[in-house]
Amino acid sequence: MTQSAISIQNVSKQFGDTIVLRDINLEVPRGQVSCLIGPSGSGKSTLLRCMAGLEHADAGTITIEGAPLGFVEGPDGRRRQSAAELRRARSRIGMVFQQFNLWPHMTALGNVSAALRRVRRMPRKEAEDKAMAQLEKVDLAARAHHYPSQLSGGQQQRVAIARALALDPTIMLFDEPTSALDPELTGEVLNVMRALADEGMTMVVVTHEIGFAASVGNKVCFLDHGRLLFHDTPDKVFAAPRNPRLEQFLDTYLDRGAFLVQ
Amino acid sequence: MTWSLFQLLLQASLMTIFVSAISICAGLAIAVVLSALRMSGNRLAYAGAGLFISFFRGVPLLVQLLLIFNLLPVIGITLPSLATAIIGLSLCTAAYQAENLRGGFEGVPIGLIESAEMAGFSRMQAFVYIRTPIALRLTFPALVNEAILILKSSSLVSVVGLVELTKMAQNLSASTYQPLPIFASAGLIYLVINLIVALAARRAEAALPGLPAK
Amino acid sequence: MSFDFAVILAKGPQILAGLGVTILIWVVGTALAVALGFVVATARRFGGPLVNAVLAVPVEVLRGTPFLVQIFLLYFGGPYIGLRLDPVTAGLLGLSVYGAAYYSEIFRAGYQSVPPGHVEAAECVGLSRGQTILFILLPEMALLVLPPSLNMSVILLKDTALLSLITVPEMTMTVSAIGSQQYAFVESIVVLALVYWGLVELANWLGRFTERKISKLSVT
Numbered sequence: 260m261t262q263s264a265i266s267i268q269n270v271s272k273q274f275g276d277t278i279v280l281r282d283i284n285l286e287v288p289r290g291q292v293s294c295l296i297g298p299s300g301s302g303k304s305t306l307l308r309c310m311a312g313l314e315h316a317d318a319g320t321i322t323i324e325g326a327p328l329g330f331v332e333g334p335d336g337r338r339r340q341s342a343a344e345l346r347r348a349r350s351r352i353g354m355v356f357q358q359f360n361l362w363p364h365m366t367a368l369g370n371v372s373a374a375l376r377r378v379r380r381m382p383r384k385e386a387e388d389k390a391m392a393q394l395e396k397v398d399l400a401a402r403a404h405h406y407p408s409q410l411s412g413g414q415q416q417r418v419a420i421a422r423a424l425a426l427d428p429t430i431m432l433f434d435e436p437t438s439a440l441d442p443e444l445t446g447e448v449l450n451v452m453r454a455l456a457d458e459g460m461t462m463v464v465v466t467h468e469i470g471f472a473a474s475v476g477n478k479v480c481f482l483d484h485g486r487l488l489f490h491d492t493p494d495k496v497f498a499a500p501r502n503p504r505l506e507q508f509l510d511t512y513l514d515r516g517a518f519l520v521q
Numbered sequence: 522m523t524w525s526l527f528q529l530l531l532q533a534s535l536m537t538i539f540v541s542a543i544s545i546c547a548g549l550a551i552a553v554v555l556s557a558l559r560m561s562g563n564r565l566a567y568a569g570a571g572l573f574i575s576f577f578r579g580v581p582l583l584v585q586l587l588l589i590f591n592l593l594p595v596i597g598i599t600l601p602s603l604a605t606a607i608i609g610l611s612l613c614t615a616a617y618q619a620e621n622l623r624g625g626f627e628g629v630p631i632g633l634i635e636s637a638e639m640a641g642f643s644r645m646q647a648f649v650y651i652r653t654p655i656a657l658r659l660t661f662p663a664l665v666n667e668a669i670l671i672l673k674s675s676s677l678v679s680v681v682g683l684v685e686l687t688k689m690a691q692n693l694s695a696s697t698y699q700p701l702p703i704f705a706s707a708g709l710i711y712l713v714i715n716l717i718v719a720l721a722a723r724r725a726e727a728a729l730p731g732l733p734a735k
Numbered sequence: 736m737s738f739d740f741a742v743i744l745a746k747g748p749q750i751l752a753g754l755g756v757t758i759l760i761w762v763v764g765t766a767l768a769v770a771l772g773f774v775v776a777t778a779r780r781f782g783g784p785l786v787n788a789v790l791a792v793p794v795e796v797l798r799g800t801p802f803l804v805q806i807f808l809l810y811f812g813g814p815y816i817g818l819r820l821d822p823v824t825a826g827l828l829g830l831s832v833y834g835a836a837y838y839s840e841i842f843r844a845g846y847q848s849v850p851p852g853h854v855e856a857a858e859c860v861g862l863s864r865g866q867t868i869l870f871i872l873l874p875e876m877a878l879l880v881l882p883p884s885l886n887m888s889v890i891l892l893k894d895t896a897l898l899s900l901i902t903v904p905e906m907t908m909t910v911s912a913i914g915s916q917q918y919a920f921v922e923s924i925v926v927l928a929l930v931y932w933g934l935v936e937l938a939n940w941l942g943r944f945t946e947r948k949i950s951k952l953s954v955t
Binding site: 311313342343346349350352353354356358360361362363364365366373374377378379406408419422423426 | 630632633635636637638639640641642643644646650651654655658730
C-alpha cells in the first residue's frame with residue numbers, strides 16, 4: 260500500500276457552539292490534485308487550515324507523510340505539538356492564501372527569499388538566486404524588485420505561490436487562491452497551478468472554480484455543513500450529481516457558466 | 522540681538538538636534554522591547570512593561586529628569602549631564618512610542634503572521650522580520666509626531682545642566698538683558714527645525730514601500 | 736544611602752497647597768484653552784480663507800515651539816513691551832494660549848468630520864449660523880472631539896510642572912523647595928513623581944469613564 264501524502268482520520272472541530280467539521284476521513288494521494296468544494300461555511304477552508312496546522316482539530320488525527328501534525332501521542336494521552344515540533348511537521352507543506360498575505364515591506368524577491376535566508380540560513384546571494392528561479396517559474400522575474408502594492412492581485416498571488424515553492428514543499432495547499440481576484444486575473448494564477456499539477460505536485464485546493472476542479476482535479480471532495488458528503492473523480496461528481504445538496508450547489512455555478520464538463 | 526548671539530543659538534541648536542535624535546532612536550529600540558514584553562504572553566513581563574509605560578507617561582518630563590539627575594548619584598552612578606539628558610528623554614519617549622506601537626502591532630493583519638508561520642518562521646523571527654517592520658511602517662506618522670514632540674521637550678534638559686538651545690537662550694538673555702529677541706530667535710529656530718523634520722518625513726513617507734492592504 | 740520621606744510628608748499642608756495651585760491652574764487653563772481654541776477653530780471654519788490663513792500662523796508657531804520657550808518669552812520678555820505679569824497670571828495666560836493652539840486643531844478636525852451637506856441642510860431649514868454650530872455641528876462632532884480633548888487636558892496637567900521654572904508656586908516648585916530646605920531633595924522628587932503619577936492616572940481613568948458614558952449616546 261502506498262502511503263498517502265496526507266491522511267485525515269475522524270477529524271472534528273468546533274468554534275464555540277458551532278460545529279465546523281464533523282468526523283472527516285480523507286486520504287490525499289501523493290502526486291494528485293484534490294479539490295475541496297462546497298458552499299461557504301461548509302468547513303472546507305477550516306479543513307485545509309487543519310492540514311496546514313494553522314487550526315487544531317478537537318478530535319481525530321492528521322498525518323503528513325506518515326508523521327503526526329498538531330498533536331503527539333504520549334504515554335498519557337495526546338498533547339499539542341510545541342511550536343518547534345509543529346514547524347518541523349509542516350516543513351514540507353507550502354500554503355497559498357486567499358488574501359495572498361505577501362509581506363508589504365519586502366519586494367517580490369524579498370518575499371520569496373526571506374524564509375530561505377532567515378529560516379534555512381542560506382547566504383543572501385544563494386537565497387536570492389533560488390528565489391529568482393522561482394519567480395521565473397511563475398513568469399515574474401521582471402517584477403522581482405517591485406513591492407506587493409505595485410503588483411496586480413494576480414501577480415501578487417503568483418509571487419505567493421513562488422514564495423511557497425521556494426521552500427521545496429512536497430505538498431501545496433491552496434485556500435481559495437483566486438477568490439480575491441478580479442475575474443480577468445484568475446487565469447494567470449490557475450495556469451501556474453495547472454503547470455504545477457502537471458509536474459506531479461501533491462495539491463489540495465479549496466476553490467469555487469468548478470472548471471478548474473473539473474479539468475485539473477484528480478479528486479473532488481464535496482463538503483456541506485462540516486460533513487464530507489462524498490469524494491470521487493471529477494467526472495463522477497460532476498457528470499451525474501446524485502446528491503441534492505451538490506446539485507443545488509452546482510446550480511449556482513451553472514448560472515455563472517463556470518461548469519465546463521463535457 | 523546681534524548676528525554673533527544668533528550664531529551661539531544656532532550652535533546650541535546642534536546639541537538640541539543631537540540629543541533629540543539619539544533619544545528618538547534609543548526610545549524606539551526600548552519601545553520595541555517593551556512591545557515584545559507586552560506580547561510575550563508572560564504576565565510578569567506584561568505587568569512590568571505596563572508599569573513602565575504608565576509611569577513615564579504619567580509623570581511630567583521635568584520631574585522625570587529631576588528624578589534621574591538626583592537619584593542616580595545617590596545610588597552611586599555619576600553621569601555627565603549629556604548622558605543624563607539622553608537617558609531621561611529616551612525613557613520618556615520610549616513609553617509614548619510603545620503606546621503608539623501597540624496600535625501598529627495590532628494593525629498587522631493576522632494573515633501576514635500566518636504566512637510567516639507557514640514559511641517556517643519561529644515566533645521570534647516573525648516578530649523581528651515581519652511584525653516589527655510592518656508595525657513601524659504603520660506607525661510612521663506617529664513616530665514623526667513623537668520626534669517633533671521630543672525636539673520640543675528637549676528644551677527641558679536644561680534642568681540637568683546641559684546647554685542646548687533653550688539653556689543657551691536663558692544664559693544669553695540673563696547676560697544681555699534682551700530676553701525678547703533671544704527667546705523669539707530660539708523659538709524661530711525650533712520652528713524651522715520642526716518644519717524641516719515634518720517636510721522630510723512627508724517625503725520619506727511617500728518613498729516608503731506600501732502598507733498592508735485593508 | 737538612606738531615604739527620609741518623613742521630613743517631606745511632614746510638610747503635608749504645604750504640598751497640598753501646591754497641589755491646589757496645580758489643579759487650579761490646570762482646570763482654569765484648560766477651560767480657557769478649550770474656549771479660545773473653539774473660537775479660533777470656528778473663526779477659521781467660517782471666517783473665509785483670509786482669516787483661516789492668518790490664524791494658521793499663530794497656531795503653527797505655538798505648536799512648533801516648546802512651551803518652555805513660550806513662557807520664558809512671555810514672563811521674561813513681556814516686561815520689555817510693557818507686559819508685566821505676576822508668575823501665576825503669566826503661567827495661566829501661557830498655558831491657555833499654548834493649549835488653545837492644540838484645541839483649535841482638535842476642533843478643526845471635528846468641523847471637518849461633519850459632512851458639508853448637514854450644514855447646508857441646516858441652512859435650508861432656516862437655522863442661523865450660531866444655531867447651526869450649536870445644534871448641528873457641536874453635537875455631531877462631540878464624540879470625535881472628546882478623546883483627543885481629554886488626552887490634551889492630561890498633557891496640559893503635566894505641562895503645568897514647567898511653570899515652576901517661572902516661579903509659579905505650584906506643586907513642583909513647592910515640593911522641590913521643601914526638598915531643598917530639608918536636605919531631602921531626592922525624596923521630594925520621588926514624592927512629587929508619585930503624586931503626579933496618581934493624578935494623571937486618575938485623570939486618565941476619569942477620561943475613560945466619561946468616554947464610555949458618552950459613547951453610549953452614539954447614534955451611528
